Amino acid sequence: MASALASLIDHTLLKPEATADEVGRLCTEAVTHEFKAVCVNPYWVPRAAELLANSSVALCAVASFPFGCSRTEAKSAEAALAVREGADEVDMVINLGALKSGELDVVEADIRAVRDATAGRVLKVIIEAAALEADELVSVVELCAAAEVDFVKTSTGYHAAGGARVADVVAIKKALDGREIGIKASGGIRDYAFALALIEAGATRLGASSGVSLVKAEAAAQ
Template sequence: METAFIYQHIDHTLLKAVSDWEQIQILCEEAIQYHMASVCIPPSYVKRVYEAYGDKLAICTVIGFPLGYNTTEVKKAETEQAVSEGACEVDMVVNLGDVKNGDFDRVTEEIAILKKAAGDKILKVIIETCYLTEEEKIRLCRCVSEGGADYIKTSTGFGTAGATMEDIRLFKKHLTGQVKMKAAGGVRTREDLEQFLKEGCSRIGTSSAIHILSKGQ
């Protein structure tokens, strides 16, 4: 698999709480240099990045991150602000309390509300697979599909585990419509990157793509 092709599917990510502006700038410049799909950054940096780089790169940010238990109203406001400040993609975290309570209608409703708030921008839904049973994952595939989201995403990268091939294969069986898949968390080798793409992921979220892909070159 060509290295350039892999880069085109990477959401170049920096979401650490202590990320400073210099680090964010490096991230953005790398994403531009390697023609990555987007940079995924904290909401507080969206406006500054847009002002500095404009349309040179796609800006992705996170909503209700990383625990997902913000109220829907707060997530909606976060989404609206992110879009108004220049984000063209938003990755929201579902309310795992709703999931554990079996309130999947509420999960679907929240996804639909945030998709409406995002408008024509891309909405990715992080379900944090490491905390879920297989049945919950299947039900969430339905929520994401029915809620009108553009992507389902495995993980925040802040949970107890990240993306697995088994989860991606499960998603493929149970997603409907045009929902795409994003793997994130624990992607550490070129083999990981290639396998997730071969399994059908359209995006991979990682902070390590350049380190991984520069090995042996």
Template sequence: MTSIAKLIDHSLLRPELTEAEVREGCALAARYGVASVCVRPADVPLAAGLLRGTGVLVGTVAGFPHGSSATATKAAEAALAVAQGAAEVDMVVNIGWLRSGDLADVEADIRAVVDAAAGATVKVILENAYLTADQIAAGCRAAERAGAHFVKTSTGFAPGGATMDDLALMRATVSPHVGVKAAGGVRTLDTLLAMAAIGVTRFGATATAAILDDAAHREAHGAPAAAGAAPADGGY
């Protein structure tokens, strides 16, 4: 179960979450030993304090959820988040620029965040629900050229989330040293395993406990991990 836990970024991004719910989410992340929590920018100091010494990283978002913030704003968000204890920043690409084919601007936008993050991990959210296959591939290539560490399918707030076809395309487009993150609709262990089998190495999820409890149950009973379930669409 530990190896599966380290594939998961436990998502705490819903706008209505209370401080108590953020605290509970951080406690859950620490209990299960996931890779990280992904919190709203205002929650970074709280999460960093709660998770210090647990081995669970703190991540946050920039330009979220629409990607249309000015580049300087995204970069400032990233710099502040890292200064406050974030080790990872999931930024939303400028979707309109990508759809327009303004790839030099897309790349510059991403590079500004990578530079501002000063060595922290940067994941680029493409928001695939709004993109064609060619646009997804172009966004992946721009992210890699700009020095991003991951490309990511979705915010979880668009009409659709991660799909197997999109993930396979993303994995085939970027080099092996660039990771692929699935988010939006990763609600079961079988979905996670099916996606991991095609090379996805990080997952944004709110169903973290259900996924990892299932993994522990199978491990305890010697059951083989099942794969091949179709991913559902929807939010984190």
């Protein structure tokens, strides 16, 4: 039976130099520890789908990662292909530049197009919260809610502004205002106490490449 923490973790490998052997190890670890999901780049979806077959571990692919600057048509096509190849979940990155330019219609079109492309699957929208002003965060969370996405995700972990922060989880939860949309915290979650703080703040999923060490720390603390 999965530990309480393992059931919230997307075991993640998104570095561009990841190898087939590393993806294989990621999937084996996810099955062994009963993580909620593995999260990989689109190229590795078919391999991961094969490795995770007959397990309870979900397969998550990213779309327009890590910058979110793809055209809407490309972003939605990437998400649709990931679903066809076996992805159960898609983590898409918003068009941050469009949001910063006040082009909310572009951001909304992106989210809705990927929502359509992933119908019946879990969609998480990465907003790079650490790079946003308070009003920008509220605006994009409202767009996510209107598009009926499943999760708002804090960050890619690749932006200079930083990864997961407790304050961002709190702000997203406040902006959601009780709506039944999950919050995924991601980026730099390597410490068990930090993981717990994010969960206490409202995170309902954690994206981490250090999932194994986190669940070992959880076991040691009990």
